[in-house]
């Protein structure tokens with residue numbers, strides 16, 4: 001039996017801790033511990049519910065009494081929790097700092113993971129895209145790529161690559177149309193569509209850069225470019241994509257390929273709120289764990305070899321699946337698929 005420790009209780013950490021605690025027997029976990037930095041009255045219910053579901057709180061030494069005053073029962077100190085874990089999952093925006101200050105010096109854990117923003121933390125990973133690139137005993141640090149990178153990557157893998165890994169993509173461009181803030185957040189909202197700069201000369205924004213890095217772990221050097229803007233909505237990200245192949249493709253082949261990938265959902269819905277609402281009723285605590293939801297009506301083939309369309313990004317769902325998949329790989333690769341069964345009902349093929 002193993003111990004898994006999650007650092008951070010935000011948009012990604014909160015659902016992940018609950019998911020691990022609820023399924024700890026199925027995942028073969030003896031204990032799920034989590035670190036929260038700031039004791040807050042407004043987050044008392046959240047932390048209390050995670051404790052009620054069996055997750056064990058760890059705090060910094062100097063904040064322990066404040067957590068106790070809020071009615072919590074911290075059991076471990078932050079560093080102690082890292083040192084006694086088999087796998088540590090960082091869900092903060094400071095994973096690189098945490099690596100430098102703490103994870104690099106911890107001896108027991110066999111694996112550490114950080115999330116989307118933490119470029120450079122370790123080998124990039126997205127379930128179903130580059131599992132073959134993971135090397136047991138070598139990849140102690142993994143970077144679970146961002147939600148939009150998952151979406152871009154699964155489109156490329158499904159539509160431009162063959163089962164044997166051969167690549168037919170000449171050129172891929174992506175417009176990431178982002179929600180302005182998470183529904184759990186009260187700040188960061190934008191009042192009107194707001195465009196991002198192209199900071200990366202070769203890739204545009206970090207989304208294409210990260211997708212390129214992900215496929216580089218498999219030996220590919222893809223020609224990708226992305227742009228991004230924020231919309232004044234909190235529902236879901238959407239992506240407009242254009243994939244030019246080195247061969248002709250028909251719309252029926254595009255549809256068949258999308259239908260054949262269990263990590264891809266398709267939909268006849270056109271609005272983010274309808275897709276989001278489906279997740280609320282049928283997803284895991286409202287989350288769709290599929291890596292993309294492709295809008296079927298928007299698919300088209302231009303000039304015989306360029307596939308265009310729109311899709312929606314299950315933003316706080318798709319990294320959860322990869323995170324659990326990587327955690328189970330660290331713990332016992334031979335049992336990963338069987339232990340992931342519990343999440344398969346939330347991988348939809350149609351929304």
Ligand SMILES: NC(=O)c1ccc[n+]([C@@H]2O[C@H](COP(=O)([O-])OP(=O)(O)OC[C@H]3O[C@@H](n4cnc5c(N)ncnc54)[C@H](OP(=O)(O)O)[C@@H]3O)[C@@H](O)[C@H]2O)c1
Nearest residue numbers: 008009010011012036037038091092115116117147315316
């Ligand atoms: N939001 C999404 O939909 C989404 C999707 C994919 C990937 N990600 C990635 O997930 C990661 C976390 O993003 P998020 O949206 O979940 O962030 P968030 O909601 O802002 O939560 C951040 C968490 O990190 C903790 N934290 C911050 N600084 C810390 C420090 N120095 N030491 C310990 N804990 C610290 C905070 O603790 P306190 O509040 O207790 O201080 C909070 O629990 C990022 O890499 C992001 O790119 C996010």
